[in-house]
Amino acid sequence: MRVEKKVEKYAKRRGWKVKARTEDGILYLEGEVPSYKEYVEIGRYAGKQKNVEGVVNRLKYKGKKEEKRKEGRNEIIGEADVVIIGGGVTGCMIARELSKYKLDIILVEKAEDVACGATKANNAMVHTGIGEKMGTLKQKLCVEGHKMYEELSKQLDFPYEKNGMWIILTKDSFADMPIPSFLGNFIARFIIPRIILRRAKKLGIPMYIVKRKELLKEEPNVTSRALVAVYSPTYGVTSPYLFTIALAENAIDNGVKIMLETEVVDMITEGGEVKEVVTDKGRIKARYVINAAGIYADKVAEMAEAREYTIHPKKGSTLIFDKDYGNYIKHSMTILKFPRTEHYKGGGAMLTLERNIQLGPTLMEVEDREDTSVKAAEIEQIFSHFSLLLPDLPRKGVIAYFAGLRAATFTEDFIIRRAKKVRNFIHVAGIQSPGLAAAPAVAKMVVGLLKESGLEMVEKEDFNPYRKANVVIRELSIEERKKMVEKDARYGKIVCRCEGVTEGEIVDAIHGKIGATNIDAIKRRTRAGMGRCQGSFCLPHVAKIISRETGIPLEKIKKNGNGSNLFVGKAKCLLEEKNEN
Amino acid sequence: MKTDVAVIGGGPAGLAAAMEAKKHAKVTLIERNEELGGILQQCIHHGFGNFIFGEALTGPEYAEHFIEALEGVDVLLNTTVLEIDKNKRMLLSGPDGVFEMEAKAIILAMGCRERTRTQIFIPGTRPAGVYTAGTAQRLINIEGVMPGKHIVILGSGDVGLIMARRLTLEGAKVEGVYEIMPKPGGLTRNIVQCLHDFDIPLHLSHTVVEIVGKKRLEGVFVAKVDKNFKPIEETKRFVPCDTLILAVGLIPENELTKKTGIELDSVTAGPVVDEGMETSMEGIFACGNVVHVHDLVDDVSLSAIIAGREAAKHANGEKTERRKIKVKAGENVRYVVPQIINGRDMEEITFYFRVKNEMRNVVTRLIVDGEVRKEKRELIVKPPEMVRLKVKGELVKNANSISIEVKKVA
Numbered sequence A: 001m002r003v004e005k006k007v008e009k010y011a012k013r014r015g016w017k018v019k020a021r022t023e024d025g026i027l028y029l030e031g032e033v034p035s036y037k038e039y040v041e042i043g044r045y046a047g048k049q050k051n052v053e054g055v056v057n058r059l060k061y062k063g064k065k066e067e068k069r070k071e072g073r074n075e076i077i078g079e080a081d082v083v084i085i086g087g088g089v090t091g092c093m094i095a096r097e098l099s100k101y102k103l104d105i106i107l108v109e110k111a112e113d114v115a116c117g118a119t120k121a122n123n124a125m126v127h128t129g130i131g132e133k134m135g136t137l138k139q140k141l142c143v144e145g146h147k148m149y150e151e152l153s154k155q156l157d158f159p160y161e162k163n164g165m166w167i168i169l170t171k172d173s174f175a176d177m178p179i180p181s182f183l184g185n186f187i188a189r190f191i192i193p194r195i196i197l198r199r200a201k202k203l204g205i206p207m208y209i210v211k212r213k214e215l216l217k218e219e220p221n222v223t224s225r226a227l228v229a230v231y232s233p234t235y236g237v238t239s240p241y242l243f244t245i246a247l248a249e250n251a252i253d254n255g256v257k258i259m260l261e262t263e264v265v266d267m268i269t270e271g272g273e274v275k276e277v278v279t280d281k282g283r284i285k286a287r288y289v290i291n292a293a294g295i296y297a298d299k300v301a302e303m304a305e306a307r308e309y310t311i312h313p314k315k316g317s318t319l320i321f322d323k324d325y326g327n328y329i330k331h332s333m334t335i336l337k338f339p340r341t342e343h344y345k346g347g348g349a350m351l352t353l354e355r356n357i358q359l360g361p362t363l364m365e366v367e368d369r370e371d372t373s374v375k376a377a378e379i380e381q382i383f384s385h386f387s388l389l390l391p392d393l394p395r396k397g398v399i400a401y402f403a404g405l406r407a408a409t410f411t412e413d414f415i416i417r418r419a420k421k422v423r424n425f426i427h428v429a430g431i432q433s434p435g436l437a438a439a440p441a442v443a444k445m446v447v448g449l450l451k452e453s454g455l456e457m458v459e460k461e462d463f464n465p466y467r468k469a470n471v472v473i474r475e476l477s478i479e480e481r482k483k484m485v486e487k488d489a490r491y492g493k494i495v496c497r498c499e500g501v502t503e504g505e506i507v508d509a510i511h512g513k514i515g516a517t518n519i520d521a522i523k524r525r526t527r528a529g530m531g532r533c534q535g536s537f538c539l540p541h542v543a544k545i546i547s548r549e550t551g552i553p554l555e556k557i558k559k560n561g562n563g564s565n566l567f568v569g570k571a572k573c574l575l576e577e578k579n580e581n
Numbered sequence B: 001m002k003t004d005v006a007v008i009g010g011g012p013a014g015l016a017a018a019m020e021a022k023k024h025a026k027v028t029l030i031e032r033n034e035e036l037g038g039i040l041q042q043c044i045h046h047g048f049g050n051f052i053f054g055e056a057l058t059g060p061e062y063a064e065h066f067i068e069a070l071e072g073v074d075v076l077l078n079t080t081v082l083e084i085d086k087n088k089r090m091l092l093s094g095p096d097g098v099f100e101m102e103a104k105a106i107i108l109a110m111g112c113r114e115r116t117r118t119q120i121f122i123p124g125t126r127p128a129g130v131y132t133a134g135t136a137q138r139l140i141n142i143e144g145v146m147p148g149k150h151i152v153i154l155g156s157g158d159v160g161l162i163m164a165r166r167l168t169l170e171g172a173k174v175e176g177v178y179e180i181m182p183k184p185g186g187l188t189r190n191i192v193q194c195l196h197d198f199d200i201p202l203h204l205s206h207t208v209v210e211i212v213g214k215k216r217l218e219g220v221f222v223a224k225v226d227k228n229f230k231p232i233e234e235t236k237r238f239v240p241c242d243t244l245i246l247a248v249g250l251i252p253e254n255e256l257t258k259k260t261g262i263e264l265d266s267v268t269a270g271p272v273v274d275e276g277m278e279t280s281m282e283g284i285f286a287c288g289n290v291v292h293v294h295d296l297v298d299d300v301s302l303s304a305i306i307a308g309r310e311a312a313k314h315a316n317g318e319k320t321e322r323r324k325i326k327v328k329a330g331e332n333v334r335y336v337v338p339q340i341i342n343g344r345d346m347e348e349i350t351f352y353f354r355v356k357n358e359m360r361n362v363v364t365r366l367i368v369d370g371e372v373r374k375e376k377r378e379l380i381v382k383p384p385e386m387v388r389l390k391v392k393g394e395l396v397k398n399a400n401s402i403s404i405e406v407k408k409v410a
């Protein structure tokens, strides 16, 4: 049966009016379904069909919001060989990769800083690729990207560690499957680990099986219901924002222009080509456009008349534990449980570089592309799900929680290709996990696509692959610390007591290549406010330092972007307001 | 650098301890902030020192009394103690550098920090406009900025109540104070003076169940809670506001204590101390909110004076008994400080404790070796209010078993 018919039939059986149409391998859905839930359901069904390269879901449903596009500004503000849309890890990695060539490059990002989208709200794992579906593009790029991290971290001076990962099977792994428990346990113990090993071998990932006894000796807090583990020693962890900032800074050093607080609102196309990228700050003439807009990639593609997919955000919420539990586990770990439930893709207890355990993430379809709220039910879900792995990890250890949105398409895999009908537009879409791990390989692939589409790429002789990070005082030896304080007394003054961040480091962040002028930007760069008091103590101090260094009045300092003002004015401002009325 | 007694923290505890210790020894006071006084500097309301000075002073005035008496003490400002080792060598970081300091005795007076929204698991987004009460107080009273216009306060302890009044006086509209317990947490006088006088509604058995807002807070969902403090879904409603103030408790600041390997009490979250305020590590003393959270600064100062005196004695080489008799928390007692009696020569010892449940017409009792040795009538005892029982030192000096209990008067 033809794909369109299959999808229509699926809908009809459920009483929904859906029309499907294929063009150039893209499946377009039109009609109406009752609600967002069914909209997603049919989209997913359509995306699973063979040879579908993308699903554009135009189905209506009750309560669907009509979106208004922002107004663009008319003046020309730039001209470039390549315009990259999106300053997440994907966009910044591409910018840095392209800065090796003699090209004029502009990266536009609507937020006030780089790394403000999914890139700031993920689990920081540099996956090896073992967890991905075999044969997918994301797996291929993940395997390749992972291998490139070590070198990159040396060049760009961002933190990266191979901390390793346990994949753990327990008596609960098959408990929800309709099979007797002895059989489930047998499969968990003997079959699954071997399948994993076989795959690892194929992919060239070193992995080995660890018996229950050994596992529990190494990780005594893991559930005693554990049966066996498969260990992946090369599994990595990084800091996604420090990595992205490093990429952006190095790209700037090599001539890339980064425009922050610049939102792409439209594109001017002519004869199957994008001519100009229209932003809320003005127009940019572009020879090539790369769409790395994350959760908004479909909207951006539509502006270029190249909509070949629809994104349906999948939220993931994660709990973060106090450093006090940093030795509760030695390595990151995940539990394999079948069948894969609605609420989890995998996840587990993952250690950050600073040894905070991250527990999660959840998986939840959300309609709102800005919905990064963590719901009470999610917190409970995380505790109940991962109690199967670490039954005694105490609730009181949690210091923060956050949610990020996965930019999922209905076909699930990354979509990295030239647009079907627009000659100079390249999609880098559907970059959900393992988008961080894969980023270096994604960028290489984009270089190939640009070459293919006729962009002449000549390597620069003076490309500088190196970039130096700002000093991190808490990581220095006492002797080194002493030297730093001798140079500048501000490296002695601790501002964030939980994380031991000094005034000097905050000043460095403010005056960095991409200057941090709000609380969250400082936090990402220095960790000030990331500890157990969550900034209760240091916020006033950090705000004052920003004000002093930048001249922004204290009462105007923001938490992050526009609209996030921390204060309503100077003290007494409300009394004065009242007197005037 | 060397000193006899190093005091870590320049709040009321550290100040009083330093003032006392300097009478007998060389003292260095280390404070990480740019000013002395700790939390007091931002408490510009009256209500400090009723007990010690017999008058209601403001926080800064109270602190000033002690700061003036510091002559002869070495004060290091903007300086943080990073580490302490078992030999009482400390690592300090400040504008003068990163350096070691060796002391014969150390007094921990680091105070406490505030519980955050995460520690009470309020779900939702992470917008601007969510502050702990102490942060908000500092912003208004010291930094001179106004955190918001429409305020919801969570927590009806004294801190929350005082902030409700302060914000109202600054022209903000306090939409309400929400309290999860069926009874208010703060002193009755504060309920009257801070809420009733300003027509601020107090919602008991209510809590905030979700924080809403993308960039700046747009409002909170509140709900009534059942007997088990679980929110009742049907009572959930939205309260628009741009600011949420969290006054949901304080936690003793014991990172340093923990790192040093000093024994902590799991109930108070502070170090276990004896009647001389000495911790489990010889020569390291503790006082003030770092030991347990106090309601009144006077008690902080009084316990700090003991710590200062005993630390100086230790620095001067005086030996003390170490009988290590545990003070048991008996009927309706949640915890007692000091937790240990070592048999020091002390004229008087005050036991500070908190009860589990509210009770009227009670006696609080000290029981030594199975006998009631001291009794005191109280009209009412409540969990949020600290109870004191002052006894003669000789009553417990040679005891083999000690406990404190609260009993209903027959």
Ligand SMILES: Cc1cc2nc3c(=O)[nH]c(=O)nc-3n(C[C@H](O)[C@H](O)[C@H](O)COP(=O)(O)OP(=O)(O)OC[C@H]3O[C@@H](n4cnc5c(N)ncnc54)[C@H](O)[C@@H]3O)c2cc1C
Binding pocket: A085, A086, A087, A088, A089, A090, A091, A108, A109, A110, A111, A114, A115, A116, A117, A118, A119, A120, A121, A122, A123, A124, A125, A126, A127, A262, A263, A264, A265, A292, A293, A294, A295, A296, A297, A300, A315, A316, A317, A318, A361, A403, A404, A405, A406, A431, A432, A433, A434, A435, A436, A437, A438
């Ligand atoms: C909960 C969670 C956990 C994850 N864990 C991992 C992990 O452990 N390991 C891993 O490898 N991956 C992980 N991922 C995936 C990873 O975070 C993403 O794949 C990666 O961050 C995607 O980066 P990006 O640059 O494509 O997207 P983003 O970081 O979202 O960047 C897109 C940028 O485009 C900008 N933009 C959008 N529209 C416009 C416009 N119109 N004009 C200008 N700018 C625009 C946005 O503001 C944004 O900054 C996780 C994801 C989630 C949600």
Ligand SMILES: Cc1cc2nc3c(=O)[nH]c(=O)nc-3n(C[C@H](O)[C@H](O)[C@H](O)COP(=O)(O)OP(=O)(O)OC[C@H]3O[C@@H](n4cnc5c(N)ncnc54)[C@H](O)[C@@H]3O)c2cc1C
Binding pocket: B008, B009, B010, B011, B012, B013, B014, B030, B031, B032, B033, B037, B038, B039, B040, B043, B046, B047, B048, B049, B079, B080, B081, B082, B109, B110, B111, B112, B133, B134, B137, B158, B159, B162, B253, B256, B287, B288, B289, B290, B293, B294, B295, B296, B297, B298, B300
């Ligand atoms: C909002 C509010 C209202 C109050 N109202 C009243 C009232 O009306 N009446 C009353 O009697 N009491 C009141 N109190 C209670 C009383 O003020 C406190 O109990 C008292 O201040 C605690 O004193 P402290 O010295 O233990 O702690 P703090 O005052 O917190 O001082 C601790 C000091 O140690 C410093 N420090 C911590 N760690 C380090 C380190 N590693 N290195 C160097 N320095 C360090 C800190 O910077 C701080 O200055 C109130 C408290 C609050 C928060």
